[in-house]
Amino acid sequence: MNQALVQDVVAEVMKRLDERRSSRFGGGGVRAGEDAPANDEKMRERHAPTLPIGQHGIFSDVNQAVDAATEAQKKLVKLSLDDRDAIVKLVKRMAKDNAQSWGKIELDETKIGRLDHKIEKLQILELVPGVEFLKTAADSGSNGLCLHEFAPFGVIGIITPVTHSIPTLTANVINMVASGNAIVANPHPSGANCAALATREYNKAIAAKFGIDHLVTCIVPPTLETADAIFNHRGIPLLVVTGGPAVARAALGAKKRAIVAGPGNPPVVVDETACLKNAAESIVKGAAYDNNLLCIGEKQVFCVESVFDKLMQQMERAGAFILNSRQIDELTKKAFRVDPKGIPHVNKDLVGRDASVLAEAAGARVPPATQLLIGETDAKHLFVQEEQMMPFVPFVRVRSAEEAMDLALQSEHGYRHTAIIHSRNLDNITKFGRMANVTVFVANGASPAGLGLGGQGYLSYSIATPTGEGITTPLTFTRYRRVMITGSLRMI
Numbered sequence: 001m002n003q004a005l006v007q008d009v010v011a012e013v014m015k016r017l018d019e020r021r022s023s024r025f026g027g028g029g030v031r032a033g034e035d036a037p038a039n040d041e042k043m044r045e046r047h048a049p050t051l052p053i054g055q056h057g058i059f060s061d062v063n064q065a066v067d068a069a070t071e072a073q074k075k076l077v078k079l080s081l082d083d084r085d086a087i088v089k090l091v092k093r094m095a096k097d098n099a100q101s102w103g104k105i106e107l108d109e110t111k112i113g114r115l116d117h118k119i120e121k122l123q124i125l126e127l128v129p130g131v132e133f134l135k136t137a138a139d140s141g142s143n144g145l146c147l148h149e150f151a152p153f154g155v156i157g158i159i160t161p162v163t164h165s166i167p168t169l170t171a172n173v174i175n176m177v178a179s180g181n182a183i184v185a186n187p188h189p190s191g192a193n194c195a196a197l198a199t200r201e202y203n204k205a206i207a208a209k210f211g212i213d214h215l216v217t218c219i220v221p222p223t224l225e226t227a228d229a230i231f232n233h234r235g236i237p238l239l240v241v242t243g244g245p246a247v248a249r250a251a252l253g254a255k256k257r258a259i260v261a262g263p264g265n266p267p268v269v270v271d272e273t274a275c276l277k278n279a280a281e282s283i284v285k286g287a288a289y290d291n292n293l294l295c296i297g298e299k300q301v302f303c304v305e306s307v308f309d310k311l312m313q314q315m316e317r318a319g320a321f322i323l324n325s326r327q328i329d330e331l332t333k334k335a336f337r338v339d340p341k342g343i344p345h346v347n348k349d350l351v352g353r354d355a356s357v358l359a360e361a362a363g364a365r366v367p368p369a370t371q372l373l374i375g376e377t378d379a380k381h382l383f384v385q386e387e388q389m390m391p392f393v394p395f396v397r398v399r400s401a402e403e404a405m406d407l408a409l410q411s412e413h414g415y416r417h418t419a420i421i422h423s424r425n426l427d428n429i430t431k432f433g434r435m436a437n438v439t440v441f442v443a444n445g446a447s448p449a450g451l452g453l454g455g456q457g458y459l460s461y462s463i464a465t466p467t468g469e470g471i472t473t474p475l476t477f478t479r480y481r482r483v484m485i486t487g488s489l490r491m492i
């Protein structure tokens, strides 16, 4: 991406985040009185470390963690690439082997999402790319040989979200260790214990087999103070932040390079040419995944009026339950609190909860296996405009595909994260893809197809949006280096 474009995107997103930062974080970047790292004392009390400090990557002090990770990184780069590959494969295998127990531990700690998907998100980490992405390119000519190589940064500071605590940590480990880096992690406080557990297990296994401890370090308990210490530590040349508006904003304002995997609010457009059965099944699949915690998950649908009722029928057939307008009003009252300044705040108690819990809040009774609630709203509705991460998806009736696209993009708020379209009209797909200019664009599939699940491509849980790196890979965490051997080694 060219520099001017990156700056434009960053400026636009900073503006958006400024305008909208309070929607989920109580105006100051956190939900008041909740688990966000606003009050360091409270955090320390609530998240007392359960693992021994100083052992196998668990640290309470950022300086100590950086020192330990720095030593580990020096040892890592002395290993062969085959050994690095073996470490990455070990981490992938551990995530898969422990998926059942770690998935449950993560759900018990975070209390959001679904067990089946918590487990699956760990099993599919094998789709995250590793050492194979580091391919040295070469040019040879009259003037000699030029190598294009990808070198590590050193120690990378990472911030991870509560929505996928162990998966994001692990995907970052796979990518970053593959490219020769060590890590200092500040996980979300509400998912810190499970992240620390995985950190310890990875280090124990890596130390036993390769003699390197503390390749991944995790700060326990993570606080705003420790995040700040990571942001400002001279031993950390690169930040990688995965999270919502407040942390994205903080990282975009940091004094060092930051790769920012920020928030989204993915809209879906359904036009009159769409296969409605496929559209409905895809929307259920994507939006119900982990109770709509995925940042790429379908959050609101804009459907042309000529097929709107038929789409709703297909949605019911696909397993969604339709709330009436009274029930939607009830749910909205409980899902959002609007403060005296008119700023909405999402009720954390309903984020990532089962559809049956939302139905109860709406005063509706649904079959226990119901995965997703839906209902008709207008385009200005809070459920349309806010990234609410609940298994309720609002459907907006529009006159034309053009109107659907316009409203869809308004609801995406310029995050340039993810957008989805269901259409057999190539012109509409092309037009929306160009207009949306998002990082992940899916046509005629469920949103997870954009991460290689039911689509082509590879997986990562950090999708760099405002800073433009896209779905991260080991190459994202490398420094380009040119090696030029002048006047020799041209063999032809």
Ligand code: NAD
Pocket: 029, 036, 037, 159, 160, 161, 162, 163, 186, 187, 188, 189, 224, 227, 228, 242, 243, 244, 245, 246, 247, 250, 260, 261, 262, 263, 264, 294, 295, 387, 461, 462, 463, 464, 465
């Ligand atoms: P969150 O923003 O509450 O927390 C994310 C991380 O940032 C946590 O570790 C938190 O402790 C930390 N944090 C929050 N405010 C901070 C600040 N001011 N300074 C330093 N650290 C701070 O988000 P969440 O609820 O954990 O995750 C959901 C959000 O993350 C959604 O907005 C979702 O779209 C986004 N997300 C994006 C991606 C992506 O790849 N783009 C992936 C997953 C989640």
